[in-house]
Amino acid sequence: MALALPLALTGALAAPSAARAVAPSDARQGFDIPAQDLRAALEAFDTATGISVLYGSDLSAGRRSSALRGHYAPDAALRLLLEGTGLIAQAVGDKAFVLRPTPSAQSGGAVSAQARHRRAFEAQLQQRVLDALCRQPASAPGVYRAALALRVDRQGQIGSVRLLDSTGSAARDAAIRAALQGLPVGEPSGDPGKAYVVLVLPRESRKPADCASAP
Numbered sequence: 001m002a003l004a005l006p007l008a009l010t011g012a013l014a015a016p017s018a019a020r021a022v023a024p025s026d027a028r029q030g031f032d033i034p035a036q037d038l039r040a041a042l043e044a045f046d047t048a049t050g051i052s053v054l055y056g057s058d059l060s061a062g063r064r065s066s067a068l069r070g071h072y073a074p075d076a077a078l079r080l081l082l083e084g085t086g087l088i089a090q091a092v093g094d095k096a097f098v099l100r101p102t103p104s105a106q107s108g109g110a111v112s113a114q115a116r117h118r119r120a121f122e123a124q125l126q127q128r129v130l131d132a133l134c135r136q137p138a139s140a141p142g143v144y145r146a147a148l149a150l151r152v153d154r155q156g157q158i159g160s161v162r163l164l165d166s167t168g169s170a171a172r173d174a175a176i177r178a179a180l181q182g183l184p185v186g187e188p189s190g191d192p193g194k195a196y197v198v199l200v201l202p203r204e205s206r207k208p209a210d211c212a213s214a215p
Helices: 036-047 074-081 113-136 170-180
Strands: 004-008 029-033 051-055 068-072 087-093 097-102 146-152 157-163 195-200
Touching: 029 036, 029 074, 029 146, 036 051, 051 195, 068 074, 074 087, 087 157, 113 146, 113 195, 146 170
Parallel strands: 051 097
Antiparallel strands: 004 195, 029 068, 087 097, 146 157, 146 195
16 A cells, blocks of 8 residues: 545546546657646646546645646656646656655655644545455455545545546456445545545565455
């Protein structure tokens, strides 16, 4: 397991039927996106590429993108768009990136009570997702990679589960959805109905199994 983040969703994720396959990383395409509010710039990037960019709503507040003009591969274009924002993009599937603060941007500064509450909920969400996946061999982490977009409802249950990319097995994908749909995860931080992304990463051979400590 890796992380859980509250997300703002760009168009391709909100309307997956409209999303198109991402071009190979070395396939260039033309961009003409002016410097502007970061959220608007990311929506323009999404429209141009069909790639979802997921990020905490607090990450976009008050940030402006760099201008992006010219022909670039989508991953290079996103890096250029984020220059000077204090954010980096991490690929979580063929069609999605998650934005995170750079290490230098994360360090220093007092942590607010709201931020502590949010982090506590994110850690709890991650642990409960891990526990649920570990209960069934078909969904147990260890050999697959998955990026899960989860919405938590007002009752503190996972109301919807979306895999941003297949794990490579339709049966495993279905088992993951079944394990998490309706799962109680506690009171969410911030607005109910907010989406979170949880990354499930393959276990390195020398590390203990993810499910070793799960009930």
